[in-house]
Amino acid sequence: MTSRHIKLGAFLMQTGHHIAAWRHPDAQADAGVNIRHYVDLARRAEAACFDALFLADSVGVRNSEIDSLARTARSDQFEPLTLLSALAMVTERIGLIATVSTTYNEPYHVARKFASLDHISGGRSGWNLVTSSGQGEAQNFNLDEHVEHAARYARAAEFHDVVLGLWNSWEDDAFVRDTVSGQYFDPQKVHPLNHRGEHFRVRGPLNVARSPQGRPVVVQAGASAAGRDLAARTAEVIFVAHQTFEEAQSFYRDIKQRAGVYGRHPDDIKIMPGIFPVIGRTQEEAEEKFARLQDLIHPVVGVRLLSNMIGADLSGYPVDGPLPDLPQTNGGKSRQQLLVDLARRDGLTIRELYLRIAGARGHQQIVGTPQSVADQLQQWFEEEGADGFNIMSPWLPGGLDDFITLALPELRRRGLVRTRYQGTTLREHLGLRRPAHPAAEARQARAAA
Amino acid sequence: MTSRHIKLGAFLMQTGHHIAAWRHPDAQADAGVNIRHYVDLARRAEAACFDALFLADSVGVRNSEIDSLARTARSDQFEPLTLLSALAMVTERIGLIATVSTTYNEPYHVARKFASLDHISGGRSGWNLVTSSGQGEAQNFNLDEHVEHAARYARAAEFHDVVLGLWNSWEDDAFVRDTVSGQYFDPQKVHPLNHRGEHFRVRGPLNVARSPQGRPVVVQAGASAAGRDLAARTAEVIFVAHQTFEEAQSFYRDIKQRAGVYGRHPDDIKIMPGIFPVIGRTQEEAEEKFARLQDLIHPVVGVRLLSNMIGADLSGYPVDGPLPDLPQTNGGKSRQQLLVDLARRDGLTIRELYLRIAGARGHQQIVGTPQSVADQLQQWFEEEGADGFNIMSPWLPGGLDDFITLALPELRRRGLVRTRYQGTTLREHLGLRRPAHPAAEARQARAAA
Numbered sequence: 001m002t003s004r005h006i007k008l009g010a011f012l013m014q015t016g017h018h019i020a021a022w023r024h025p026d027a028q029a030d031a032g033v034n035i036r037h038y039v040d041l042a043r044r045a046e047a048a049c050f051d052a053l054f055l056a057d058s059v060g061v062r063n064s065e066i067d068s069l070a071r072t073a074r075s076d077q078f079e080p081l082t083l084l085s086a087l088a089m090v091t092e093r094i095g096l097i098a099t100v101s102t103t104y105n106e107p108y109h110v111a112r113k114f115a116s117l118d119h120i121s122g123g124r125s126g127w128n129l130v131t132s133s134g135q136g137e138a139q140n141f142n143l144d145e146h147v148e149h150a151a152r153y154a155r156a157a158e159f160h161d162v163v164l165g166l167w168n169s170w171e172d173d174a175f176v177r178d179t180v181s182g183q184y185f186d187p188q189k190v191h192p193l194n195h196r197g198e199h200f201r202v203r204g205p206l207n208v209a210r211s212p213q214g215r216p217v218v219v220q221a222g223a224s225a226a227g228r229d230l231a232a233r234t235a236e237v238i239f240v241a242h243q244t245f246e247e248a249q250s251f252y253r254d255i256k257q258r259a260g261v262y263g264r265h266p267d268d269i270k271i272m273p274g275i276f277p278v279i280g281r282t283q284e285e286a287e288e289k290f291a292r293l294q295d296l297i298h299p300v301v302g303v304r305l306l307s308n309m310i311g312a313d314l315s316g317y318p319v320d321g322p323l324p325d326l327p328q329t330n331g332g333k334s335r336q337q338l339l340v341d342l343a344r345r346d347g348l349t350i351r352e353l354y355l356r357i358a359g360a361r362g363h364q365q366i367v368g369t370p371q372s373v374a375d376q377l378q379q380w381f382e383e384e385g386a387d388g389f390n391i392m393s394p395w396l397p398g399g400l401d402d403f404i405t406l407a408l409p410e411l412r413r414r415g416l417v418r419t420r421y422q423g424t425t426l427r428e429h430l431g432l433r434r435p436a437h438p439a440a441e442a443r444q445a446r447a448a449a
Numbered sequence: 450m451t452s453r454h455i456k457l458g459a460f461l462m463q464t465g466h467h468i469a470a471w472r473h474p475d476a477q478a479d480a481g482v483n484i485r486h487y488v489d490l491a492r493r494a495e496a497a498c499f500d501a502l503f504l505a506d507s508v509g510v511r512n513s514e515i516d517s518l519a520r521t522a523r524s525d526q527f528e529p530l531t532l533l534s535a536l537a538m539v540t541e542r543i544g545l546i547a548t549v550s551t552t553y554n555e556p557y558h559v560a561r562k563f564a565s566l567d568h569i570s571g572g573r574s575g576w577n578l579v580t581s582s583g584q585g586e587a588q589n590f591n592l593d594e595h596v597e598h599a600a601r602y603a604r605a606a607e608f609h610d611v612v613l614g615l616w617n618s619w620e621d622d623a624f625v626r627d628t629v630s631g632q633y634f635d636p637q638k639v640h641p642l643n644h645r646g647e648h649f650r651v652r653g654p655l656n657v658a659r660s661p662q663g664r665p666v667v668v669q670a671g672a673s674a675a676g677r678d679l680a681a682r683t684a685e686v687i688f689v690a691h692q693t694f695e696e697a698q699s700f701y702r703d704i705k706q707r708a709g710v711y712g713r714h715p716d717d718i719k720i721m722p723g724i725f726p727v728i729g730r731t732q733e734e735a736e737e738k739f740a741r742l743q744d745l746i747h748p749v750v751g752v753r754l755l756s757n758m759i760g761a762d763l764s765g766y767p768v769d770g771p772l773p774d775l776p777q778t779n780g781g782k783s784r785q786q787l788l789v790d791l792a793r794r795d796g797l798t799i800r801e802l803y804l805r806i807a808g809a810r811g812h813q814q815i816v817g818t819p820q821s822v823a824d825q826l827q828q829w830f831e832e833e834g835a836d837g838f839n840i841m842s843p844w845l846p847g848g849l850d851d852f853i854t855l856a857l858p859e860l861r862r863r864g865l866v867r868t869r870y871q872g873t874t875l876r877e878h879l880g881l882r883r884p885a886h887p888a889a890e891a892r893q894a895r896a897a898a
Binding site for chain 1: 488
């Protein structure tokens with residue numbers, strides 16, 4: 001359906017992915033609840049032929065120290081499914097991927113909303129399946145502590161299977177709607193689920209017809225062993241964070257191999273690492289742009305971010321002094337040691353250390369020219385590191401614009417990205433086949449035998 | 450804000466409210482998942498200055514006998530919140546009211562989605578709070594039987610209070626977004642909920658800023674004693690079914706009086722009965738239109754509907770023969786007796802009896818001319834029977850068009866409905882005040898003292 005091109009997601013996050021983006025003079029400070037801002041971004045991304053918009057989510061305000069929290073722009077935002085349903089009406093082709101957690105939800109609601117969005121958008125919806133690990137989220141859903149990792153993944157796996165079962169409630173041609181005979185649907189083509197599992201009992205059928213894509217695209221983001229295994233069995237797109245090409249390549253090969261264990265073809269899973277690009281026409285201009293963002297990080301925010309990562313409260317120490325000796329913690333011991341080693345090796349102050357870690361926060365950060373950005377994307381794409389990238393613009397709309405006007409022309413010149421949409425659904429954009437309904441498939445198999 | 454006018458809701462239901470509407474030659478048979486159909490309806494209703502669109506909901510396919518179910522158009526439909534978020538982008542003024550049940554949901558999700566829709570739509574969202582009583586719904590949410598009435602209402606009352614608390618998480622001016630100082634929100638103006646009740650433990654705050662309307666409008670539909678009491682305490686709009694003016698007036702007076710018990714002004718609650726209008730330029734034309742719909746009821750559907758209402762399976766009897774003697778049931782004894790009495794008194798066959806009950810199903814059915822429709826609406830409105838009406842078009846779009854082109858001009862001529870929007874929010878349309886934030890109000894009171 002599509003020739004092999006780099007897949008591109010526009011990972012939209014309010015004012016942008018840089019922690020101080022909201023203070024950028026070109027940013028929309030009230031982006032989180034400004035619909036015109038998102039309409040504008042969606043249209044820019046669609047004009048540039050991105051495969052999809054991608055929205056993260058959290059069902060709560062982060063449980064964090066208030067002085068720092070009050071200086072970051074993450075506490076007010078649209079709920080992703082309402083936002084994407086709205087954006088479906090002001091776009092025509094671009095895919096619409098929303099994150100919804102399996103931890104504090106019910107599969108019937110989730111199956112239904114994504115199927116509904118798939119109908120509304122003419123086959124453009126995708127579900128990023130995650131689990132919730134934040135204490136702040138747990139406390140909004142009748143719990144004191146978050147659900148532990150293994151339990152979250154067991155629930156997530158069953159949740160996924162129930163949602164997929166519900167999406168197959170009706171065969172594609174179940175709704176005959178014959179006004180003359182009065183037959184609205186064919187009773188042979190409805191398939192209640194009658195699921196009775198460890199976490200869920202769901203009878204079905206879903207009260208939404210099978211959706212234009214057969215089913216919405218399933219996206220995942222797990223990097224743990226449990227996460228990788230679930231993704232290899234069930235994900236059609238994997239969104240992942242890598243710092244280096246070697247990491248990316250190792251993950252890519254591992255997943256594509258695991259997929260085979262589940263009888264899947266490597267092309268059935270598209271792997272899209274996050275990229276945090278700061279692009280200038282020259283390297284100097286790119287670095288200036290990045291420095292401008294870094295300068296906007298309020299010390300209270302930077303010190304809190306570092307304190308959280310290092311597992312010790314650094315707010316009592318001079319921000320331009322050296323990192324003090326720290327009592328070792330239990331939890332993040334290895335991460336703590338990495339940060340301490342980095343500070344000691346390069347002789348960094350507390351401020352210099354938090355600036356080092358405050359940018360892409362785990363994702364690949366590229367501060368460079370159109371050529372150097374294209375070089376890296378090309379290498380990852382051509383050498384089994386990635387099928388595409390989720391572009392995490394540092395600030396919005398400027399950072400997305402830079403990617404579109406500076407990097408994309410270079411990628412197009414190299415024939416690495418498409419120049420127009422060739423299909424209408426997210427599956428078609430991504431080169432994922434439309435799944436046949438299992439009952440229809442079985443019927444065909446019997447007929448052929 | 451508005452002079453006193455009849456409030457008007459456009460209660461949209463797929464192909465229309467008549468059970469056979471989908472077979473009508475002018476209906477959109479695939480309406481349930483046809484976004485263009487809903488866009489068209491929303492624009493027509495907005496052009497006619499309706500106060501709001503209104504969507505019902507059910508979290509499941511009805512648990513019904515398949516032969517009848519397969520001949521009705523209620524099994525495939527958009528999920529209301531995704532649909533209204535989409536419609537927010539193709540309309541500018543009309544209110545957007547979606548039904549969401551409290552029985553199988555969590556208040557954090559519900560608070561968040563309606564607040565998000567309120568931001569997306571510029572202050573036009575409303576939540577119709579209901580409880581779920583269908584067995585088919587229960588079985589999609591880990592239960593075998595539906596939750597009993599008292600438990601549903603206890604949960605609903607606490608659910609409501611949590612949602613309202615979450616909508617007050619932030620004061621109106623909490624988000625200062627001062628890019629120079631780096632202060633994004635004022636820590637004094639965030640109010641976590643810390644709710645610990647019988648059904649819910651919810652810490653908050655909501656991760657959405659206080660919404661344009663202060664909070665979305667709360668709508669309810671309860672007619673039982675528990676439902677009336679909850680509505681009198683909490684509802685801002687009540688959607689209700691009445692067969693006669695006397696019933697409507699008695700309900701209206703009861704609710705407005707109960708509201709006073711909770712310290713509310715009668716005008717703080719708008720009562721909007723459902724109306725099922727079939728309108729012709731002459732009485733004869735109206736009756737022809739209605740007969741045309743009635744003729745489309747498949748006997749299997751009609752007999753099943755009657756069987757369910759009468760509490761006995763009538764499918765084995767000749768449809769054009771008399772109602773047989775029935776064993777008395779426990780559950781619906783009085784309703785059964787009413788139907789039996791009606792059939793005996795008027796000498797009705799089974800078919801004639803199901804035709805009598807198949808129209809508005811509990812709501813006020815008016816088959817008449819623009820004058821007679823206007824007469825009835827005027828009486829109910831002027832004599833304490835209603836503040837407005839939820840128009841349940843028998844088929845769509847034709848039935849809505851008839852109301853707009855035939856009845857509305859007559860109502861306008863009498864000065865009973867507005868001719869243009871005077872405000873921009875649903876609250877402004879309905880004449881409901883924007884609630885002050887409790888903390889801001891308390892601060893003002895202290896300052897004034």
